[in-house]
Amino acid sequence: MTGLLGLQQELSTAIADQIRVRLSPDHARGFRGRQTQNATALDAYLRGRYLESRRTPATNARAIQEYKRAIALDPDYALAWASLGFTYAGSLINSDARPLEMGPLARDAAAHAVGANPNLAESQLIVGYIHWLMDWDWTAAETALRLAIRLDPSSAAAYRTLGHALSQSGRRSEAEAAMRRTRELEPLAAISYALSAQVAFQAREYHAAIEQARRAVLTDSEFWIGYMELAQAYEPVGVTDLALEALTDGARFSGGNSKAVSLRGYILAKTGRAGEAREVLRTLEADAGLRYVPPYAMALVHAGLNEREQVFEWLDNAYAARDVHLIYLPVDAKWDPYRADPRFKALLARCGFTQEIATGTR
Numbered sequence: 001m002t003g004l005l006g007l008q009q010e011l012s013t014a015i016a017d018q019i020r021v022r023l024s025p026d027h028a029r030g031f032r033g034r035q036t037q038n039a040t041a042l043d044a045y046l047r048g049r050y051l052e053s054r055r056t057p058a059t060n061a062r063a064i065q066e067y068k069r070a071i072a073l074d075p076d077y078a079l080a081w082a083s084l085g086f087t088y089a090g091s092l093i094n095s096d097a098r099p100l101e102m103g104p105l106a107r108d109a110a111a112h113a114v115g116a117n118p119n120l121a122e123s124q125l126i127v128g129y130i131h132w133l134m135d136w137d138w139t140a141a142e143t144a145l146r147l148a149i150r151l152d153p154s155s156a157a158a159y160r161t162l163g164h165a166l167s168q169s170g171r172r173s174e175a176e177a178a179m180r181r182t183r184e185l186e187p188l189a190a191i192s193y194a195l196s197a198q199v200a201f202q203a204r205e206y207h208a209a210i211e212q213a214r215r216a217v218l219t220d221s222e223f224w225i226g227y228m229e230l231a232q233a234y235e236p237v238g239v240t241d242l243a244l245e246a247l248t249d250g251a252r253f254s255g256g257n258s259k260a261v262s263l264r265g266y267i268l269a270k271t272g273r274a275g276e277a278r279e280v281l282r283t284l285e286a287d288a289g290l291r292y293v294p295p296y297a298m299a300l301v302h303a304g305l306n307e308r309e310q311v312f313e314w315l316d317n318a319y320a321a322r323d324v325h326l327i328y329l330p331v332d333a334k335w336d337p338y339r340a341d342p343r344f345k346a347l348l349a350r351c352g353f354t355q356e357i358a359t360g361t362r
Helices: 002-018 025-032 039-054 057-073 078-094 099-116 121-135 138-151 156-168 172-185 190-202 206-219 224-237 240-254 258-270 274-288 295-304 308-320 324-328 333-338 342-351
Strands: none
Touching: 039 057, 039 078, 057 078, 078 099, 078 121, 078 324, 099 121, 121 138, 121 156, 121 324, 138 156, 156 172, 156 190, 172 190, 190 206, 190 224, 206 224, 224 240, 224 258, 240 258, 258 274, 258 295, 274 295, 295 308, 295 324, 295 333, 308 324, 308 342
C-alpha cells in the first residue's frame, strides 16, 4: 500500500506535467494534501467509501466505523473527515437518522475537514451539503458547492449535489445541466441516475424520470433508491401496479427506510385503497415506537388520504424535528393540492422556502 501511494503521487504529477496544467496555489495545496500517507488509513477510507455507497443503515454504520478508524490513524486526514460528515448527514435521508442527534456530528466532521484542508473539494462539498440538507440555507449551499467544483472540476459528487440543490430551488435548466455533467463524469454510478430521476420528477418530466430511474436499477439491481425513484415516477403517469412492484424491491434493499413504506401508503391511498393505506400508517406508528420515523412519512400517507388536518399536524411535527424531508415540499408534485392553503405557505416561509420557489417561477 505504501508503494501504491507513491505510485499514485508519481502518476498524478506526471499526468499534470504531460498536459501542462497550471494549478493555482489553492488547487496545488488541495492536491498535495488530498490523500493520507498512512497506508492503513487509506485502506480504511476506501472500505468506508464502498460501504457508504450502499446507503443503508447497516452499511452507513460500518462506513462510519471505517472513517473513524482512518481518522484515528491520521487525525489530519481531511478526506476521511469530509466523508464521515457526508455519511452522518446523508443518513438523515437514507437511514432515517434523527436530525437533532446527527446534525452536530455532521457539522463537527465538516469543521474538522475544513480545518485540515479548506482547499480540498470534498471539504467544501460537505459544507455545501449541510447548508442545503440541514440548514436550509440554499444560497450558502450553492456558494460552497460551486467552490468545490472550482477546486475539482471532475467531482461528480459536487455536481450531483449542486444539481439536486438547484432543483429544490426551482432552477430546472441549471439543475439538469449539473446532473448531465455528473452522469458524464460517473457513467457507472447508480446514484447519479437515481438523483437525475429525482430532478426530472421535480421538474414534472415524469417519462424522463422513469428513464433515468431504469438506468439506475440496470446499473445496480440492488440499489434501493433507484427503485424508489422508479415508483415515484410511475405513479403520476398512472402505472401504479409497476410503482408498487418497484416499491417491493425498494423496501427489500433499503434496510427498512420509511420512504419506501410511506410512498406505498400514499399510492395506495391515491388509488382508492384506503384500508391498505391505513394499515401502512399503523406500520409506521408501530415502527415509531421502536426507532425514529420521520414525521414527513406520516404526513405523506395522510396527504394521499386527503386528510388535511392530520397532514398539517404531522408537517408541524416535521418542522419541530428539523425533518430534512421537508426540502421536497417546494417542488414535489405530490404537494400541489396544498399549495394554495395558507398553512402550507406559512410552513414554507418558516423553513425559508418561498412560494416563488414552490411554483417554479424563479
